Amino acid sequence: xxxxxxxxxxxxxxxxxxxxxxxxxxxxxxxxxxxxxxxxxxxxxxxxxxxxxxxxxxxxxxxxxxxxxxxxxxxxxxxxxxxxxxxxxxxxxxxxxxxxxxxxxxxxxxxxxxxxxxxxxxxxxxxxxxxxxxxxxxxxxxxxxxxxxxxxxxxxxxxxxxxxxxxxxxxxxxxxxxxxxxxxxxxxxxxxxxxxxxxxxxxxxxxxxxxxxxxxxxxxxxxxxxxxxxxxxxxxxxxxxxxxxxxxxxxxxxxxxxxxxxxxxxxxxxxxxxxxxxxxxxxxxxxxxxxxxxxxxxxxxxxxxxxxxxxxxxxxxxxxxxxx
Numbered sequence: 001x002x003x004x005x006x007x008x009x010x011x012x013x014x015x016x017x018x019x020x021x022x023x024x025x026x027x028x029x030x031x032x033x034x035x036x037x038x039x040x041x042x043x044x045x046x047x048x049x050x051x052x053x054x055x056x057x058x059x060x061x062x063x064x065x066x067x068x069x070x071x072x073x074x075x076x077x078x079x080x081x082x083x084x085x086x087x088x089x090x091x092x093x094x095x096x097x098x099x100x101x102x103x104x105x106x107x108x109x110x111x112x113x114x115x116x117x118x119x120x121x122x123x124x125x126x127x128x129x130x131x132x133x134x135x136x137x138x139x140x141x142x143x144x145x146x147x148x149x150x151x152x153x154x155x156x157x158x159x160x161x162x163x164x165x166x167x168x169x170x171x172x173x174x175x176x177x178x179x180x181x182x183x184x185x186x187x188x189x190x191x192x193x194x195x196x197x198x199x200x201x202x203x204x205x206x207x208x209x210x211x212x213x214x215x216x217x218x219x220x221x222x223x224x225x226x227x228x229x230x231x232x233x234x235x236x237x238x239x240x241x242x243x244x245x246x247x248x249x250x251x252x253x254x255x256x257x258x259x260x261x262x263x264x265x266x267x268x269x270x271x272x273x274x275x276x277x278x279x280x281x282x283x284x285x286x287x288x289x290x291x292x293x294x295x296x297x298x299x300x301x302x303x304x305x306x307x308x309x310x311x312x313x314x315x316x317x318x319x320x321x322x323x324x
Contacts, residue, residue, distance in 0.1 A: 013147040013155065020143040020156040021163050027140050028167065034137045036171050038119040039070060044091030046072035049080070051105050053154040054097040054161065061095070061165030068169050069178035077105035085112055095121045097165075099141075099157045101129020110134055123164055125157055139164060200288055201281035203321045204302045204311030205231065212237050212309060215244055215269035219261070222247050222268040231314045233299040236272045241308045243301050245272035278303045281310055285323045288313070 001009075039046055046065055050058030058074050065072035072095075075084055088094065094113055096106055101124035113120055114134070122135035125142035132138040141164050147155035211229035213222050215236050226234040226247070233248040247268055255261055255271055277295055279288045279302045292298065292315060299314035 016147040042093040050097035064169045068173040099125040101126040101131040198285040204313045206311045219266040220263040235301045245274040246276040
């Protein structure tokens with residue numbers, strides 16, 4: 001095949017699956033609402049099942065549910081009849097995925113699920129199938145045709161099942177009032193978790209590590225302190241530890257641009273930046289990053305409600321913490 005034929009085939013698959021997904025909007029009906037109600041009322045876990053390609057989709061749906069505030073896990077139907085049914089309790093809800101609605105491994109354990117008395121939500125492509133008839137709630141995920149030209153490989157059918165699973169998960173997320181911070185708690189190792197959960201007090205320099213001098217300090221004293229602490233700035237504080245201003249590497253360059261200077265005679269309060277930007281310890285590190293990028297600064301002091309110096313941090317601290 002030439003490149004035009006390959007592009008035509010690829011676009012045809014995308015168009016076919018897009019049409020199948022578009023048709024799903026009419027299936028968000030009273031059955032969809034009933035399924036959500038059962039899962040919201042679940043006191044245990046949402047048990048997702050599926051065989052073959054439906055199983056792969058089911059694993060993803062279970063993972064999406066779990067990461068968005070609806071505890072869930074995937075149980076392989078084939079393993080369920082060999083002991084894994086013990087994972088299901090009478091406080092759970094079962095979400096079964098089967099395009100045909102006649103998957104043997106699921107039908108085999110159907111009587112056990114019924115005996116437990118748990119709600120059974122089925123997503124099938126055949127409303128008249130055994131699984132659809134026996135389900136507490138059935139959601140129709142049928143498609144007009146598969147994207148596969150042979151009509152054999154699950155393509156459109158798996159896509160719409162996955163989309164419907166996402167629709168259920170997001171509806172539950174909104175209903176539970178699930179927040180971005182809740183999401184981050186279940187993703188602590190990811191960059192999103194670091195951005196959403198890390199606070200300034202987790203990464204700021206404190207105590208002796210804070211570069212600070214009094215307003216009466218000379219420019220030379222300030223440079224020694226700034227060099228020793230290595231944050232690219234020094235904070236000027238009064239006798240009550242309240243921040244009067246900052247002096248940065250950039251300020252130093254501007255002073256030197258004016259010609260020869262006597263760093264032992266000049267006082268730091270003559271050249272510091274007054275009314276400087278500050279952070280609070282309880283702020284999210286991501287907020288501070290946004291502030292620093294917006295105002296094009298690389299370091300800033302951290303203060304309390306009374307503007308007393310509590311700490312300091314710079315862009316390298318944010319980089320090391322994985323916030324940037």
